[in-house]
Amino acid sequence: xxxxxxxxxxxxxxxxxxxxxxxxxxxxxxxxxxxxxxxxxxxxxxxxxxxxxxxxxxxxxxxxxxxxxxxxxxxxxxxxxxxxxxxxxxxxxxxxxxxxxxxxxxxxxxxxxxxxxxxxxx
Numbered sequence: 001x002x003x004x005x006x007x008x009x010x011x012x013x014x015x016x017x018x019x020x021x022x023x024x025x026x027x028x029x030x031x032x033x034x035x036x037x038x039x040x041x042x043x044x045x046x047x048x049x050x051x052x053x054x055x056x057x058x059x060x061x062x063x064x065x066x067x068x069x070x071x072x073x074x075x076x077x078x079x080x081x082x083x084x085x086x087x088x089x090x091x092x093x094x095x096x097x098x099x100x101x102x103x104x105x106x107x108x109x110x111x112x113x114x115x116x117x118x119x120x121x122x
Contacts, residue, residue, distance in 0.1 A: 069084045078084040097103055 065084075065088075066081070069078060069081060072078075073084065076084075078087065097105055
């Protein structure tokens with residue numbers, strides 16, 4: 001046996017270093033800087049597309065709304081709790097559009113709203 005390293009098998013058992021960058025079609029090449037394909041802008045959500053939403057309300061209001069939902073969901077045609085909440089938001093949105101925007105819909109706002117409490121006017 002010879003102790004001299006060969007081009008295909010170094011003495012320490014480590015594979016030879018790669019000199020070229022991975023091929024563009026390599027599975028992980030898209031993760032390298034400069035190799036990521038441009039992502040197209042998201043289209044406006046469709047009317048039937050749903051999105052999750054998290055809000056904080058008082059426990060008393062939540063419990064009151066849940067009680068109203070359980071007592072009236074069959075009579076009002078609410079399929080789920082989410083349907084009940086969506087109808088409530090739709091009603092308040094329509095009221096505000098009618099009162100403040102001559103009944104016209106406001107343009108869609110897909111960006112995040114600021115979190116936390118509003119600063120009080122001084």
